[in-house]
Amino acid sequence: MDGRCIRLSQRGGLLHYSGSDEPFVRHYLALDLDLDRLLAAIDRDPVIEAAIDRSRGLRVLRQPLFECLLSFLCATNTNIPAVQSRVEAIAGVWGEPAVGDENVRAFPSSTALRHATEDDFRACRLGYRAPYARSAVTAICSDPSWEGELSAVPHDEARARLMALPGIGPKAADCILLYALGHLDAFPIDVWIRRILARHYLPDLDTGTLSPSRYEAARSFGRDRFGAHAGYAQVYLFNARDLLCRD
């Protein structure tokens, strides 16, 4: 993170870290948030309660914007190990060796990717997403104030700007709002959340393709039910997907 390799471990109630300073670790892990209070606020029914019991202590990281954006651009219609492999491939080619461990490479800035070609991204196994990555990088590089404005603008405006990028649809935009822009009321609908909502809250969601309007309905259900920190509810539900989706 931040060009540095940071190591974290937890023993008992103590968090140990090296490679960074305490303010940074506190910020990245969002340790300033009163998690108990937040979880009490989203704990509104037995389903979310079971999810909270499963993962109490889980926090939403404050991820760097560009890294988060490219990661979710790599995450469409695929699985998490494949996303990780793509992100690491990108870092391996264009990232600087991390301070603290030269064997690890930091995720590159948009500027560092300025000359990466479509074929370069294909070589990182992005497949059909390669042209999207290429033109998203171009769009961001061509507007130096893009990142700053995105962080300053309100939720809906930021969402619209994200979705204007090729390869970023409603789901990826909602993930970026939640993980990088601090909009904790964002509620991304992926295949697993859809399944969980269908099973426990919205039976209608079960069948058919998830059209834009059905996506919107699912998203606003989540935000209405769980409130200002619905994104945390989403993360806890996702993390309990094995528990909540089995027959």
Next chain:
DNA sequence: GTCCAGGAGTGAT
């Protein structure tokens, strides 16, 4: 070989 994975773009109705 088939199916699925933290979806999104395109083109025809």
Next chain:
DNA sequence: ATCACTCATGGA
């Protein structure tokens, strides 16, 4: 506005 189809890739 709402389908139907397609898009690489890897693991089960």
